Amino acid sequence: MTGTIIKSTGSWYVVRGHETGELYRCRLRGKFKNKGLKVSNPLAVGDGVEFDLPEQSEGAGVIHTIAARRNYIIRRSVHKSEHAHIVAANLDQALLVVTLVSPATSFGFIDRFLVTAEAYHIPALLIFNKSDLYDEDTLDYQRQIAGMYASVGYPSVLCAAESGDNVAAVAALLPGKTSLLSGHSGVGKSTLINALVPDLDLKTAEISAFSDKGKHTTTFAEMLEVEPGTYLIDTPGIKELGLVDVPAAELAGYFPEMRALLNQCRYHNCRHVHEPGCAVIEAVDQGRLAVPRYESYVSMLADEDNRH
Ligand SMILES: Nc1nc2c(ncn2[C@@H]2O[C@H](COP(=O)(O)OP(=O)(O)OP(=O)(O)O)[C@@H](O)[C@H]2O)c(=O)[nH]1
């Protein structure tokens, strides 16, 4: 049988079976190695697996094959001696919840998230929340920002999670996909999840009761099941996305609007800061490349220089 891992305790996995639609508790057969990947966990939520239900196993499954991953996000350990671990695999999109007031999310944070998503090859979208708190000027401003991000490949939705206003537009992004939901503390992520996942507590309780069977186990990771096949992964912020140490020379390649210009710079190793004949600087000067995006690039480049 085949299925998707929706919860992991490190030794047990909860798998949603594709053929039956049922939940299965599974173990991993024998030793598994992640080829060329130094991580502590062989399997993560979102992984596709093949498993058997042997007789005399009291309904517990045995995973014997892991499907190739389309992508995955890892979290580095705080202790250097420990391996990183895979937070989740096979993400279809990353949604970043942001706010323009109460609190205002900075461009720096947004662009860092988008660069990280590019590095992971995960399409990213922005959810502007708390629209009920925006006055006319802020709404104008929001349209400008949304336009700027849309023009470089990041669509967005404006909503108010608390009142439910336009949450339907967010819900429409989800069916059949695995979505990562991120955002600074206080932007309304929990409120949004509660609006998106009806009976959230019931569903979570059901899966816990099923997987823990009265034992005290720590959950390493869990996907919220909006419905079978539609999943949300809740993470507190960019640290979870573990902004991979993007080498300075590659950084501009993770800004889609800069990518197309890179081979037009006079110097092949142009850093696009004050080099003569730089196509990126020219685009900024001519208003073809948004200043806030360029400023984020320069600031990330400086951070990268300071690290080395
Ligand atoms: N006015 C307004 N307030 C909202 C909206 N959505 C959430 N809030 C409020 O914003 C505050 C933070 O919301 P949470 O859902 O707890 O935010 P969070 O992002 O999950 O924060 P953490 O739990 O710290 O990660 C709460 O007081 C919510 O009531 C909204 O659409 N409009």
Ligand SMILES: [Zn+2]
């Ligand atoms: Zn350049």
